Amino acid sequence: MKKNSVVLIFLLINFVLHAQDYDYSLTKSWDEKPSLHTVEKPFDSSSAVGILDERRIEYLNDKDNNMFIDEYNHFIVKLMNDDGIESYNKVYIPMYENSEISNIRARSISADGRVIPVDTNKIKEIEEDNQKYKLFVFDGLEKGSEIEYAYSVKRNLSLFGSETFQRTTMPYLHARFTLITPSYLKFDVKGYNGFNVSKD
Numbered sequence: 293m294k295k296n297s298v299v300l301i302f303l304l305i306n307f308v309l310h311a312q313d314y315d316y317s318l319t320k321s322w323d324e325k326p327s328l329h330t331v332e333k334p335f336d337s338s339s340a341v342g343i344l345d346e347r348r349i350e351y352l353n354d355k356d357n358n359m360f361i362d363e364y365n366h367f368i369v370k371l372m373n374d375d376g377i378e379s380y381n382k383v384y385i386p387m388y389e390n391s392e393i394s395n396i397r398a399r400s401i402s403a404d405g406r407v408i409p410v411d412t413n414k415i416k417e418i419e420e421d422n423q424k425y426k427l428f429v430f431d432g433l434e435k436g437s438e439i440e441y442a443y444s445v446k447r448n449l450s451l452f453g454s455e456t457f458q459r460t461t462m463p464y465l466h467a468r469f470t471l472i473t474p475s476y477l478k479f480d481v482k483g484y485n486g487f488n489v490s491k492d
């Protein structure tokens with residue numbers, strides 16, 4: 293329990309610092325030349341460490357002036373041991389009615405820095421327990437590797453919602469959430485457990 297509390301505090305401190313200094317024009321931070329990240333104590337004893345949990349929600353209008361939501365998700369995870377590799381060598385992206393997943397990008401970085409893209413032709417659609425998923429697999433993972441993936445979701449308009457970070461016991465070092473709306477839409481946003489909200 294104590295370890296989980298420390299992890300949460302570290303996540304929140306990093307979120308506050310990045311929220312205050314964040315350039316909102318850089319809402320999709322996929323680095324074309326990625327490099328490995330360093331994990332310091334106490335997190336280096338975890339089986340996997342979340343380097344980045346980045347989410348962006350934007351309200352847009354289509355050609356018929358119907359509003360929809362464009363959601364962008366971006367994750368980086370460092371694999372510290374075999375348990376981490378076993379847990380994160382496969383990624384399942386849930387598919388829901390009235391939504392469309394697109395622009396899936398995925399790659400791994402080996403412990404010696406080699407970038408290995410996931411072939412988009414190998415991304416499958418499967419169904420388990422009446423739930424459909426997009427599924428892809430990272431090959432050749434080893435201790436010290438990192439996985440990175442991002443995707444977009446187009447979905448129907450919803451004016452209420454929540455975003456939950458730290459869904460698992462895996463510690464995360466950085467979290468970013470950006471909400472982009474037309475000026476005529478007014479939202480009240482509240483962060484809980486110490487999350488700072490910066491408005492532009």
